[in-house]
Each structure stands twice: as C-alpha cells, then as structure tokens.
Amino acid sequence: QQQVKQSPQSLIVQKGGISIINCAYENTAFDYFPWYQQFPGKGPALLIAIRPDVSEKKEGRFTISFNKSAKQFSLHIMDSQPGDSATYFCAASIDQAGTALIFGKGTTLSVSS
Amino acid sequence: GAVVSQHPSRVICKSGTSVKIECRSLDFQATTMFWYRQFPKQSLMLMATSNEGSKATYEQGVEKDKFLINHASLTLSTLTVTSAHPEDSSFYICSASGREGYQETQYFGPGTRLLVL
Numbered sequence: 001q002q003q004v005k006q007s008p009q010s011l012i013v014q015k016g017g018i019s020i021i022n023c024a025y026e027n028t029a030f031d032y033f034p035w036y037q038q039f040p041g042k043g044p045a046l047l048i049a050i051r052p053d054v055s056e057k058k059e060g061r062f063t064i065s066f067n068k069s070a071k072q073f074s075l076h077i078m079d080s081q082p083g084d085s086a087t088y089f090c091a092a093s094i095d096q097a098g099t100a101l102i103f104g105k106g107t108t109l110s111v112s113s
Numbered sequence: 114g115a116v117v118s119q120h121p122s123r124v125i126c127k128s129g130t131s132v133k134i135e136c137r138s139l140d141f142q143a144t145t146m147f148w149y150r151q152f153p154k155q156s157l158m159l160m161a162t163s164n165e166g167s168k169a170t171y172e173q174g175v176e177k178d179k180f181l182i183n184h185a186s187l188t189l190s191t192l193t194v195t196s197a198h199p200e201d202s203s204f205y206i207c208s209a210s211g212r213e214g215y216q217e218t219q220y221f222g223p224g225t226r227l228l229v230l
Contacts, residue, residue, distance in 0.1 A: 034218065043119075043206050043221040044157070089156060100147050100159045101208075101219060108154075 004092050006104025013111050019077040021107045023090035026071065030092040034101070035064065035075045038087045047088070048075070080111045115141050115211045119222035126197055127230055134192045134225045136207030142187035143209035147219065148180075151204040163190045197229040 005024045013019045023033075031052055036044035050057045050064040050073065057064045063076040077084055087108050091101040116139040126132050136146055144165050149157040161182050163169045169182035181193040190209075194201055204226055208219040 036221070041204075041224070041226070043117075043224045045221065046218060049218065100162055101157075102159075103156045105156045106154075 004090060004102050004104045006090050006107060008107060009105070010108045011110070013077075013080045013109065015080065015082060015111055015113050017080050017111075019080045019084065019109055019111070020074060021088055021090070021109075022072065022074045023092075023104050024070075024072045025092050027092070027094075028071070029094050030102075032093045032095070033064070033066065033073050034091050035062075036089045036091060036103075038089065038106075044089060077109075080109075082111045082113045085109055085111050115139075115209075115220040117143075117207065117209050117220045117222040119205075119207060119225050121225060122223065123226040123228070125228045125230065128198055129196055131193055131195045132197055132227060134194075134205055134207075134227075136190045136192070136209070136222055138188045138209040138211060138220070141209075141211040143190075143211050144187060145210040146184060146190040147208045147210075148182060148190075148192050149206045149208065151206060151224075153204075157206060160192075194227065197227070199229045202227055202229045 034049035035047045037047045038044040048059050048062045050066050052068050061078045066073045087106045089106045090104040093099050093101045118137045120135045146163045148160045151157045160175045161169045161171045163182050163184040165184045171177045184190040204224050206224040208221045
C-alpha cells in the first residue's frame with residue numbers, strides 16, 4: 001500500500017484557536033482525499049473531502065487546503081472547540097468510493113477550554 | 114446521511130471459539146464493503162475488500178481462512194473470526210460504498226470491540 005504520512009501525531013490547541021493537521025502522499029494516482037474524525041470507541045465519521053481539481057474546500061469551520069504539485073493536503077479547524085477533541089485521520093484513495101482508503105496514522109487533537 | 118450498522122458492538126469470547134460480526138448498510142445498497150482493523154491508538158488497517166456475490170480480496174498478511182468474509186447481499190457483509198486467539202483482540206470496523214445525493218463515498222460503521230480471553 002502506498003503510504004499517507006500525517007503530522008503532527010498530537011496537537012494541543014486553546015479554545016478559539018486554529019488547529020492545523022498536515023498530510024503528504026506519494027501515489028499520484030490518488031484522486032480522493034477525505035478527512036475523518038473519530039471519537040474513542042466509535043467508528044470514523046467523514047468530516048470533509050476534496051478532489052485534486054480543487055485547491056481549497058470549506059465547510060463551516062473546517063477547511064481542506066490541497067497542493068497537488070507538493071502532494072500535500074491539510075485540514076484547518078477554525079475557532080477550535082473542546083468538542084472538536086478527537087482523533088483525526090487523513091486518507092486517500094484512487095477511486096472515490098470503490099477502492100479502499102489508505103489512512104494516515106492519525107492526529108490526536110485536544111482543545112483546552 | 115447514509116448509515117452503516119455493526120453488530121455486535123462488543124463481544125468477549127474464549128480462545129478457540131469463532132465470532133461473527135455483521136455489517137449492514139441501512140438505507141442504501143453497497144456493492145462494495147471494506148473491513149478494517151484498528152489497534153489502540155493506531156490507524157485503521159485494511160483487512161479485505163468485499164464485493165457482493167464474489168469472493169473477498171484480502172490484503173497481504175491477512176489470513177483468509179481465519180477471517181472469513183461473506184457478502185451475501187447488497188446490504189450485508191459478515192466477518193467471522195475463526196478459532197480466535199488473544200492476539201485477535203482488536204476493534205473491527207466496516208465501511209460501505211454508497212451514494213448520498215451526487216456524492217459517492219465510504220461510510221463507516223460504529224465498530225465492534227472484540228476481546229478474546
């Protein structure tokens with residue numbers, strides 16, 4: 001499996017601050033890049049996703065920035081809240097839904113109140 | 114949005130027994146379902162890809178005779194852990210490919226916590 005590298009491993013942000021998580025990929029055939037949020041003991045939930053033909057996508061407080069030439073993409077959480085404290089996984093796949101997702105190792109976000 | 118359920122949510126079994134985990138897409142048909150395994154504080158690792166009506170495709174290193182997958186219908190896939198051992202204890206998560214409006218993506222189940230004593 002081609003690797004998706006995610007950083008940082010853990011992140012502590014103050015309430016109201018911006019949380020930034022970065023991912024890099026190797027396989028240029030990837031064309032779908034979702035971010036998932038996972039709470040302890042629960043399955044991952046799709047947060048936001050982007051395709052390579054777009055450089056940025058925003059949904060509420062969550063923004064994905066995509067740099068195709070650098071093969072990097074990042075998640076920005078604006079106005080971070082304690083309820084955002086969770087583990088975040090970036091992922092990539094060749095086909096949006098038909099092939100398996102390759103996951104990053106995850107980032108544990110803690111938002112202090 | 115699309116909902117995927119798993120049953121049971123947690124199971125404790127004795128070493129040597131078999132455990133079946135069900136994954137259902139509740140409001141959509143899923144031609145493809147995926148099974149992942151997640152150890153504590155680690156990422157999700159793909160075990161196998163399951164297509165309705167055909168044999169599952171297993172990832173390298175995953176024993177197909179130990180982890181039996183059946184995708185009998187467009188809404189149900191099952192994972193059976195045969196002759197379970199303590200090292201099989203893990204969090205098993207399924208996902209299903211589905212369409213919500215114009216977007217097709219993978220939807221994950223809530224996971225099944227397996228503990229083998």
